[in-house]
Amino acid sequence: MGVFNPAFWIFVSVIAGIYAIMALGLYVQFSLAGLPNFGHVAFMAVAAYTMAILAVRYQVPLLWSSLAGIVAAIALAFIFGIPTLRLRADYLAIATVAGGEIIRYLAMNLPDLTGGPVGSMAMLGPTKLAMYNGGWQAMLGAISRAVSSFLGVTLSRDAVMAAIVWILAALLIILIWRLERSPWGRVQKGIREDDVAVAAVGKDVVAFKMQALVLGAVLGGLSGLLLAFQIGVFSPDDFLPTLTFYAYLILILGGSNRIYAIPVGAIAFSLLYSGTRFLNFFPLSLFDSGSRAFLRLFLVGALLVLFMALRPQGLLGDRRQLMLEK
Amino acid sequence: MSVLLELSELRKSFGGVAAVAGASFGVADGSITAVIGPNGAGKSTVFNLASGFMRPDTGSIRFGGADITGRRADAVARAGLVRAFQTARVLTRMTVEENMRLAARAQPGERLGAAWLMPRAVARREEEVCARAAELLGLIRLQHLARDYAGALSGGQRKLLELGRALMAEPRMLLLDEPMAGVAPVLAEQLLDHIRVLRAEHGITICVIEHDMDVVMSLSDRVIVMDEGRVIAQGTPEEVQRNDKVIEAYLGRLAGAEADRLAEQAAS
Numbered sequence: 342m343g344v345f346n347p348a349f350w351i352f353v354s355v356i357a358g359i360y361a362i363m364a365l366g367l368y369v370q371f372s373l374a375g376l377p378n379f380g381h382v383a384f385m386a387v388a389a390y391t392m393a394i395l396a397v398r399y400q401v402p403l404l405w406s407s408l409a410g411i412v413a414a415i416a417l418a419f420i421f422g423i424p425t426l427r428l429r430a431d432y433l434a435i436a437t438v439a440g441g442e443i444i445r446y447l448a449m450n451l452p453d454l455t456g457g458p459v460g461s462m463a464m465l466g467p468t469k470l471a472m473y474n475g476g477w478q479a480m481l482g483a484i485s486r487a488v489s490s491f492l493g494v495t496l497s498r499d500a501v502m503a504a505i506v507w508i509l510a511a512l513l514i515i516l517i518w519r520l521e522r523s524p525w526g527r528v529q530k531g532i533r534e535d536d537v538a539v540a541a542v543g544k545d546v547v548a549f550k551m552q553a554l555v556l557g558a559v560l561g562g563l564s565g566l567l568l569a570f571q572i573g574v575f576s577p578d579d580f581l582p583t584l585t586f587y588a589y590l591i592l593i594l595g596g597s598n599r600i601y602a603i604p605v606g607a608i609a610f611s612l613l614y615s616g617t618r619f620l621n622f623f624p625l626s627l628f629d630s631g632s633r634a635f636l637r638l639f640l641v642g643a644l645l646v647l648f649m650a651l652r653p654q655g656l657l658g659d660r661r662q663l664m665l666e667k
Numbered sequence: 668m669s670v671l672l673e674l675s676e677l678r679k680s681f682g683g684v685a686a687v688a689g690a691s692f693g694v695a696d697g698s699i700t701a702v703i704g705p706n707g708a709g710k711s712t713v714f715n716l717a718s719g720f721m722r723p724d725t726g727s728i729r730f731g732g733a734d735i736t737g738r739r740a741d742a743v744a745r746a747g748l749v750r751a752f753q754t755a756r757v758l759t760r761m762t763v764e765e766n767m768r769l770a771a772r773a774q775p776g777e778r779l780g781a782a783w784l785m786p787r788a789v790a791r792r793e794e795e796v797c798a799r800a801a802e803l804l805g806l807i808r809l810q811h812l813a814r815d816y817a818g819a820l821s822g823g824q825r826k827l828l829e830l831g832r833a834l835m836a837e838p839r840m841l842l843l844d845e846p847m848a849g850v851a852p853v854l855a856e857q858l859l860d861h862i863r864v865l866r867a868e869h870g871i872t873i874c875v876i877e878h879d880m881d882v883v884m885s886l887s888d889r890v891i892v893m894d895e896g897r898v899i900a901q902g903t904p905e906e907v908q909r910n911d912k913v914i915e916a917y918l919g920r921l922a923g924a925e926a927d928r929l930a931e932q933a934a935s
Contacts, residue, residue: 527765537740
């Protein structure tokens with residue numbers, strides 16, 4: 342697809358919106374509560390697989406299978422949190438790194454349940470093609486038809502999806518923004534600074550951390566569901582550990598501790614990431630397209646290093662706050 | 668007077684070293700009690716045990732008639748026993764005001780559901796909290812810094828802020844670990860006044876670890892002397908000053924040095 346194809350940019354904006362929700366989950370955990378979660382992708386994967394398995398194998402309606410996906414993400418948050426949240430932050434970091442990979446390897450090695458490395462379309466075995474998002478596509482189509490009959494403009498399904506994703510992202514950001522400014526958010530920020538001091542004035546630090554972890558898991562799970570709906574079929578390769586780090590990059594690009602910077606970061610990241618695919622001119626055209634894909638990752642990495650060196654507070658961050666001594 | 672905090676036979680070892688080796692003492696309701704002793708006597712460990720930041724190996728802790736042995740620190744604080752730390756632990760990337768408000772009790776907005784769904788109840792309580800925070804910031808003379816980040820405060824100001832934050836938690840009793848350490852003399856004098864006011868006007872019981880003997884003698888009703896993890900003497904400041912064991916273990920070293928210096932002066 343060329344640079345000037347609107348369909349391509351609509352697709353990019355859908356992904357950017359999904360990434361914004363994913364990063365919002367990490368924001369609650371990492372930026373707000375100070376919980377280093379390096380396995381955010383696990384919440385996405387667990388929600389997506391739970392939803393797809395229930396929808397494909399048990400014909401559970403999409404709404405209920407999606408809710409079950411969110412519940413599974415919450416359960417995973419408890420599994421990560423119960424043994425580690427009483428300990429130093431490092432232990433949660435280790436548990437989530439390992440947990441994220443365990444989920445992916447389980448998905449890879451339980452082919453009867455998950456379709457294995459082939460992905461969700463092999464869930465019913467090699468002979469039957471399994472699809473989980475017929476209901477979702479039908480809904481997008483219905484909305485698209487309704488819009489065109491009322492307003493007279495024809496919207497593609499991707500455009501409807503982009504609208505849904507970004508409206509959802511905006512609502513969730515407002516919701517979390519309100520929470521951040523509430524006394525609940527104040528306690529979370531205190532815990533991020535010094536959990537001992539917060540315990541000393543009578544706050545149940547472990548319970549607060551668990552709430553942040555679970556809330557982040559719900560948002561992560563939701564973004565996993567949306568990603569699954571968008572791409573139609575998925576495999577363990579769609580939930581690589583790098584996805585977690587994309588979420589961190591979005592927070593860093595926009596400016597950590599700034600919730601309104603998340604959409605900015607998500608858009609900036611998606612532009613960087615998909616924009617670099619148009620670097621097909623000389624001298625880059627000397628590489629074949631496969632090598633250029635790696636070059637793209639390399640360029641994204643280099644840009645981020647530059648960012649950290651020159652503008653550590655992100656696009657919209659407050660340098661003054663960053664420079665305060667502990 | 669009744670005993671508010673009672674520690675019985677507390678023991679705590681770290682890798683074979685007994686930091687507290689069977690310490691027992693009580694703090695009377697409404698008193699100012701000082702805990703003194705040489706470095707390594709186990710004073711701070713006793714505070715950590717009493718405030719729930721460490722669990723005793725053996726022994727029991729009673730507060731206000733209830734057994735609080737083994738309760739977590741936040742539960743102990745909610746029961747009314749609030750501590751301040753030797754090096755003040757302020758929340759540096761939050762404002763002075765936020766540091767204070769954070770410690771308020773009974774704010775429904777700290778529950779996830781209420782924070783979203785009950786904005787009016789949250790705002791009503793927040794008004795009370797703000798008023799109380801402003802009042803206490805006046806008491807500790809930090810109101811002009813209310814909107815500054817706590818990370819911009821000096822060491823002495825951080826100590827004051829921590830005291831104020833502890834008061835926001837509506838304590839029945841405060842455990843203060845060297846509240847004067849690192850505080851400029853003028854500020855320290857003010858802090859002493861605050862501590863006296865807290866007891867006199869608010870009826871808050873205070874237990875304080877302090878090294879400055881002048882402060883101990885002028886401030887406290889009762890002094891507990893620790894050495895090598897045990898309580899070696901307790902009584903009024905006058906009684907403790909005259910106690911032979913205390914002079915030997917603690918004051919004695921100073922008195923001896925002073926005597927040596929005088930003898931040297933006489934000889935020359």
